[in-house]
Amino acid sequence: xxxxxxxDVIVVGAGPTGLMLAGExxxxxxxxxxxxxxxxxTGQSRALGFTTRALESFDQRGLVPRFGTVETMPMGHFGxxxxxxxxxxxxxxxxxxxxxxxSEAVLEAWAGELGADxxxxxxxxxxxxxEDGVTVxxxxxxxxxxxxxxxxxxxxxxxxxxxxxAAGIDFPGTSGTQVMHLADVCGSGVRxxxxxxxxxGGLVQVFxxxxxxxxxxxxxxxxxxxxxxxxxxxxxxxxxxxxTGEDISGGTPLWVSSFTxxxxxxxxxxxxxxxxxxxxxxxxxxxxxxxxSAGVQDAANxxxxxxxxxxxxxxxxxxxxxxxxxxxxxxxxxANTRAQAMSIFGGDESQGLRDLYxxxxxxxxxxxxxxxxxxxxxxxxxxxxxxHPLVGRRLPPRTLHAVGGPVQTPxxxxxALGVLLxxxxxxxxxxxxxxxKDRVTTVTGTLASDGAFDGVAALLVRPxxxxxxxxDDPAGLSAALHRWFGTPDLA
Numbered sequence: 001x002x003x004x005x006x007x008d009v010i011v012v013g014a015g016p017t018g019l020m021l022a023g024e025x026x027x028x029x030x031x032x033x034x035x036x037x038x039x040x041x042t043g044q045s046r047a048l049g050f051t052t053r054a055l056e057s058f059d060q061r062g063l064v065p066r067f068g069t070v071e072t073m074p075m076g077h078f079g080x081x082x083x084x085x086x087x088x089x090x091x092x093x094x095x096x097x098x099x100x101x102x103s104e105a106v107l108e109a110w111a112g113e114l115g116a117d118x119x120x121x122x123x124x125x126x127x128x129x130x131e132d133g134v135t136v137x138x139x140x141x142x143x144x145x146x147x148x149x150x151x152x153x154x155x156x157x158x159x160x161x162x163x164x165x166a167a168g169i170d171f172p173g174t175s176g177t178q179v180m181h182l183a184d185v186c187g188s189g190v191r192x193x194x195x196x197x198x199x200x201g202g203l204v205q206v207f208x209x210x211x212x213x214x215x216x217x218x219x220x221x222x223x224x225x226x227x228x229x230x231x232x233x234x235x236x237x238x239x240x241x242x243x244t245g246e247d248i249s250g251g252t253p254l255w256v257s258s259f260t261x262x263x264x265x266x267x268x269x270x271x272x273x274x275x276x277x278x279x280x281x282x283x284x285x286x287x288x289x290x291x292x293s294a295g296v297q298d299a300a301n302x303x304x305x306x307x308x309x310x311x312x313x314x315x316x317x318x319x320x321x322x323x324x325x326x327x328x329x330x331x332x333x334x335a336n337t338r339a340q341a342m343s344i345f346g347g348d349e350s351q352g353l354r355d356l357y358x359x360x361x362x363x364x365x366x367x368x369x370x371x372x373x374x375x376x377x378x379x380x381x382x383x384x385x386x387x388h389p390l391v392g393r394r395l396p397p398r399t400l401h402a403v404g405g406p407v408q409t410p411x412x413x414x415x416a417l418g419v420l421l422x423x424x425x426x427x428x429x430x431x432x433x434x435x436x437k438d439r440v441t442t443v444t445g446t447l448a449s450d451g452a453f454d455g456v457a458a459l460l461v462r463p464x465x466x467x468x469x470x471x472d473d474p475a476g477l478s479a480a481l482h483r484w485f486g487t488p489d490l491a
Contacts, residue, residue: 007031007117008310010136010150012124012163016100017278017295018156019107023061024303026114027416030310033148035122035138041104048207048214049096053376054293056397057300060413060465066106070095076288078370079343081357082195087364088371089450090396094289124162127153129273151310154275161280169276170267176224176260178345181236182216188251190215202243203344212254219243220347224260231258261285261341263334269323277302282330284337287344288374294333297376301326304416304463313486325381336373381466388470395461402445416463417441418485424457424472432474435488436481
């Protein structure tokens with residue numbers, strides 16, 4: 001592969017997705033430049049937390065302590081109908097009270113420590129790709145044009161992705177019908193409404209945060225056509241007064257924003273040497289903390305595969321599995337948020353739907369299904385649908401009683417290498433993996449679990465924490481190693 005480049009990968013966008021991807025690429029041994037239009041972070045925080053699975057992804061890289069005290073919420077909702085997510089093992093309504101600005105700061109520091117070259121004040125202007133690489137043109141802080149050359153480019157530049165448009169990737173879906181305003185306000189004087197309050201003229205939510213309250217509202221009569229993403233606080237206060245009768249105009253806004261229930265997904269997550277991740281690949285109603293979390297998981301799935309590709313050991317078509325695995329996950333995410341939007345935004349005409357949701361959610365099997373869907377812990381990639389039920393699923397956080405002492409399974413993934421868990425102390429299985437010791441760490445021990453791993457001799461876990469093999473057949477293990485980790489190094 002040609003190396004006449006400035007870097008291996010250019011990531012456009014320094015939001016949570018782009019920064020997570022930069023760190024993943026560096027762990028995989030790829031050089032990366034992150035080009036971000038903003039000269040400094042905005043400090044705005046649409047997201048106030050992340051899902052269970054995103055929290056696990058951070059844990060797999062040793063990042064959780066950087067967030068300080070992390071509290072998860074057992075109670076969540078689906079379509080505004082509350083229920084306890086812990087009815088499903090490992091599930092919860094995610095980490096809450098962590099503003100997106102903090103997540104970005106944590107990820108930017110981590111990626112920088114790993115050697116990512118983060119260049120702020122670089123506005124994307126265009127790209128040209130050929131069989132050897134991609135040339136990206138950006139505007140510098142001084143207004144000059146700068147060309148950067150890389151083997152691959154990833155657009156992590158949000159819903160209006162210029163990278164997606166430059167690559168000619170379609171973004172089909174539905175336009176927004178409702179507008180939601182949000183603001184962080186000091187001194188609003190309003191009472192908490194964490195699960196929302198439905199009123200004749202709209203829906204309002206208030207998340208208390210000490211001196212600062214997060215207020216969110218939709219006014220049913222408002223049109224989403226030509227909506228303004230950065231409204232004046234006076235507009236929000238006036239709408240709040242119309243819907244609730246409460247005057248919040250005396251509060252001091254830290255920032256304001258608005259969004260719609262527009263739902264779109266990129267037709268392709270990869271076109272040649274251009275890939276998409278996060279909001280550049282999918283947009284939807286931000287409900288349940290799923291938006292930022294899906295982007296983080298896009299990055300975890302893509303990072304090790306792209307790094308392996310530029311380093312030259314990736315099996316053929318490994319990079320194509322990014323689209324084949326994450327596109328169905330994105331489609332399911334859009335479906336669940338669209339279903340929730342019908343319940344959340346609907347007025348009296350949607351009361352029957354809300355009543356039906358409440359009736360169904362009273363059933364434990366439905367609770368478990370929805371908790372797994374929204375927390376993202378039930379994702380199963382189509383790695384081997386006819387194989388062991390564990391294949392394609394995540395390795396949950398468990399204690400491994402290893403030869404050298406107990407270890408938590410997420411710790412084994414901190415280096416972003418594959419992991420072979422030899423759970424039966426079988427020399428033949430360890431020997432089958434010996435040729436991949438530079439890409440796969442082998443650990444012998446037993447897993448403390450609820451029985452899900454009973455009788456399983458070995459697990460091959462990918463760097464993103466998903467199980468690629470489960471069983472006792474050395475030949476089957478060898479085939480999985482070839483499929484995901486390439487040709488062994490027999491030197």
